[in-house]
Amino acid sequence: MPATKAAQERPPRTTRPPLPPFTRETAIQKVRLAEDGWNSREPEKVALAYTLDSRWRNRSEFVNGRQEIIAFLTRKWAKEMDYRLIKEQWALEGNRIAVRFAYEWHDDSGNWYRSYGNENWEFAEDGLMRWRLACINDLAITESDRKYRWPLGRRPDGHPGLTDLGF
Numbered sequence: 001m002p003a004t005k006a007a008q009e010r011p012p013r014t015t016r017p018p019l020p021p022f023t024r025e026t027a028i029q030k031v032r033l034a035e036d037g038w039n040s041r042e043p044e045k046v047a048l049a050y051t052l053d054s055r056w057r058n059r060s061e062f063v064n065g066r067q068e069i070i071a072f073l074t075r076k077w078a079k080e081m082d083y084r085l086i087k088e089q090w091a092l093e094g095n096r097i098a099v100r101f102a103y104e105w106h107d108d109s110g111n112w113y114r115s116y117g118n119e120n121w122e123f124a125e126d127g128l129m130r131w132r133l134a135c136i137n138d139l140a141i142t143e144s145d146r147k148y149r150w151p152l153g154r155r156p157d158g159h160p161g162l163t164d165l166g167f
Helices: 005-009 024-040 043-047 065-079
Strands: 050-058 061-064 081-093 096-106 112-123 129-141
Touching: 024 043, 024 081, 024 096, 043 065, 050 065, 061 065, 065 081
Parallel strands: 050 129
Antiparallel strands: 050 061, 081 096, 096 112, 112 129
16 A cells, blocks of 8 residues: 555654663663763764654743754854853653752853753653753853863763762
8 A cells, every 4th residue: 555645755763762661771871871972962863862843941941843853953063152052861750850960161252150950851752752841040150160061062971960069
Protein backbone atom coordinates (compact mmCIF):
# COMPACT_ATOMS: atom_id res chain seq x y z
CA MET A 1 0.00 0.00 0.00
CA PRO A 2 1.58 3.35 -1.01
CA ALA A 3 2.20 5.94 1.70
CA THR A 4 0.02 9.02 1.71
CA LYS A 5 1.51 12.34 0.61
CA ALA A 6 1.25 13.68 4.18
CA ALA A 7 3.10 10.63 5.52
CA GLN A 8 5.82 11.08 2.89
CA GLU A 9 6.33 14.76 3.85
CA ARG A 10 6.40 14.13 7.60
CA PRO A 11 9.90 13.59 9.02
CA PRO A 12 10.55 10.01 10.15
CA ARG A 13 9.81 9.42 13.83
CA THR A 14 13.02 8.86 15.72
CA THR A 15 13.79 7.90 19.28
CA ARG A 16 16.22 9.65 21.60
CA PRO A 17 17.46 7.11 24.17
CA PRO A 18 17.44 6.67 27.02
CA LEU A 19 13.67 6.38 26.98
CA PRO A 20 11.17 6.84 29.81
CA PRO A 21 10.32 5.62 32.32
CA PHE A 22 13.72 6.60 33.70
CA THR A 23 15.79 4.91 36.35
CA ARG A 24 18.31 6.88 38.40
CA GLU A 25 21.06 5.72 36.03
CA THR A 26 19.20 6.53 32.80
CA ALA A 27 18.11 9.93 34.18
CA ILE A 28 21.74 10.79 34.96
CA GLN A 29 22.66 9.70 31.42
CA LYS A 30 19.84 11.82 29.92
CA VAL A 31 20.98 14.87 31.90
CA ARG A 32 24.61 14.46 30.76
CA LEU A 33 23.49 14.12 27.14
CA ALA A 34 21.51 17.35 27.48
CA GLU A 35 24.51 19.10 29.06
CA ASP A 36 26.77 17.92 26.24
CA GLY A 37 24.31 19.16 23.64
CA TRP A 38 23.97 22.62 25.20
CA ASN A 39 27.75 22.90 25.59
CA SER A 40 28.05 22.39 21.82
CA ARG A 41 26.23 25.73 21.39
CA GLU A 42 24.73 24.42 18.13
CA PRO A 43 21.04 25.49 18.14
CA GLU A 44 19.95 23.19 15.30
CA LYS A 45 21.61 20.17 16.93
CA VAL A 46 20.22 20.96 20.39
CA ALA A 47 16.69 21.45 19.02
CA LEU A 48 16.61 17.84 17.78
CA ALA A 49 16.33 16.67 21.42
CA TYR A 50 12.89 18.32 21.68
CA THR A 51 9.52 17.37 20.20
CA LEU A 52 8.36 19.38 17.19
CA ASP A 53 5.77 21.04 19.44
CA SER A 54 7.92 21.28 22.57
CA ARG A 55 6.93 24.01 25.02
CA TRP A 56 9.38 25.96 27.15
CA ARG A 57 9.29 28.58 29.82
CA ASN A 58 12.75 30.10 30.15
CA ARG A 59 12.86 32.97 32.63
CA SER A 60 9.99 35.16 31.39
CA GLU A 61 10.10 33.91 27.79
CA PHE A 62 7.73 31.30 26.39
CA VAL A 63 9.01 29.23 23.47
CA ASN A 64 6.91 26.86 21.35
CA GLY A 65 8.28 24.36 18.85
CA ARG A 66 11.67 23.64 17.34
CA GLN A 67 11.89 26.71 15.13
CA GLU A 68 11.38 28.99 18.13
CA ILE A 69 13.88 26.89 20.12
CA ILE A 70 16.50 27.41 17.41
CA ALA A 71 15.82 31.17 17.33
CA PHE A 72 15.93 31.37 21.14
CA LEU A 73 19.22 29.46 21.42
CA THR A 74 20.78 31.49 18.59
CA ARG A 75 19.97 34.73 20.49
CA LYS A 76 21.07 33.22 23.80
CA TRP A 77 24.52 32.14 22.65
CA ALA A 78 25.10 35.40 20.76
CA LYS A 79 24.62 37.20 24.08
CA GLU A 80 26.09 34.62 26.49
CA MET A 81 29.63 34.28 25.16
CA ASP A 82 32.06 31.49 26.10
CA TYR A 83 29.11 29.61 27.61
CA ARG A 84 29.98 26.57 29.73
CA LEU A 85 27.30 24.54 31.54
CA ILE A 86 27.04 21.83 34.19
CA LYS A 87 23.72 20.04 34.85
CA GLU A 88 22.91 17.61 37.64
CA GLN A 89 19.90 15.33 38.01
CA TRP A 90 17.95 16.28 41.13
CA ALA A 91 14.80 14.13 41.14
CA LEU A 92 12.80 11.93 38.80
CA GLU A 93 9.53 10.12 38.38
CA GLY A 94 8.50 8.17 35.31
CA ASN A 95 8.93 10.45 32.30
CA ARG A 96 9.89 13.55 34.34
CA ILE A 97 13.34 14.70 35.48
CA ALA A 98 14.15 17.67 37.70
CA VAL A 99 17.56 19.21 37.06
CA ARG A 100 19.69 21.85 38.73
CA PHE A 101 22.36 23.63 36.76
CA ALA A 102 24.90 26.41 36.72
CA TYR A 103 26.63 27.96 33.74
CA GLU A 104 29.26 30.64 33.25
CA TRP A 105 29.39 33.20 30.47
CA HIS A 106 30.38 36.76 29.68
CA ASP A 107 28.70 39.57 27.80
CA ASP A 108 30.16 41.61 24.96
CA SER A 109 31.69 44.02 27.49
CA GLY A 110 33.66 41.24 29.20
CA ASN A 111 31.47 41.08 32.32
CA TRP A 112 31.33 37.52 33.70
CA TYR A 113 28.27 35.82 35.19
CA ARG A 114 27.35 32.53 36.76
CA SER A 115 23.72 31.65 36.13
CA TYR A 116 22.07 29.18 38.52
CA GLY A 117 18.76 27.48 38.08
CA ASN A 118 16.39 24.57 38.09
CA GLU A 119 14.60 22.90 35.24
CA ASN A 120 11.65 20.53 35.15
CA TRP A 121 11.56 18.29 32.12
CA GLU A 122 8.82 16.04 30.73
CA PHE A 123 9.54 13.55 27.96
CA ALA A 124 7.45 11.90 25.29
CA GLU A 125 7.62 8.12 24.88
CA ASP A 126 10.25 8.50 22.14
CA GLY A 127 12.67 10.20 24.57
CA LEU A 128 12.24 13.70 23.10
CA MET A 129 11.58 16.47 25.61
CA ARG A 130 8.12 17.98 25.28
CA TRP A 131 8.21 20.42 28.24
CA ARG A 132 11.08 22.42 29.68
CA LEU A 133 10.35 24.80 32.54
CA ALA A 134 13.39 26.79 33.66
CA CYS A 135 13.93 29.23 36.53
CA ILE A 136 17.29 31.06 36.38
CA ASN A 137 19.16 33.68 38.43
CA ASP A 138 22.33 35.48 37.35
CA LEU A 139 25.23 36.34 39.64
CA ALA A 140 27.94 38.75 38.48
CA ILE A 141 31.39 37.23 39.08
CA THR A 142 34.92 38.32 38.40
CA GLU A 143 37.02 36.51 35.82
CA SER A 144 39.12 35.14 38.69
CA ASP A 145 35.96 33.64 40.31
CA ARG A 146 35.30 31.41 37.32
CA LYS A 147 35.23 27.66 37.99
CA TYR A 148 34.56 26.39 34.45
CA ARG A 149 37.81 26.70 32.56
CA TRP A 150 37.74 23.72 30.24
CA PRO A 151 38.07 24.34 26.49
CA LEU A 152 34.75 25.25 24.85
CA GLY A 153 32.61 22.20 24.17
CA ARG A 154 31.89 19.09 26.22
CA ARG A 155 32.84 19.21 29.91
CA PRO A 156 35.71 16.78 30.49
CA ASP A 157 34.72 13.64 32.38
CA GLY A 158 37.15 14.41 35.23
CA HIS A 159 35.88 17.95 35.79
CA PRO A 160 34.02 18.43 39.10
CA GLY A 161 30.23 18.57 39.00
CA LEU A 162 27.92 20.99 40.81
CA THR A 163 27.97 19.13 44.12
CA ASP A 164 31.77 18.79 44.04
CA LEU A 165 32.06 22.57 43.41
CA GLY A 166 29.71 23.37 46.29
CA PHE A 167 27.03 24.81 44.01
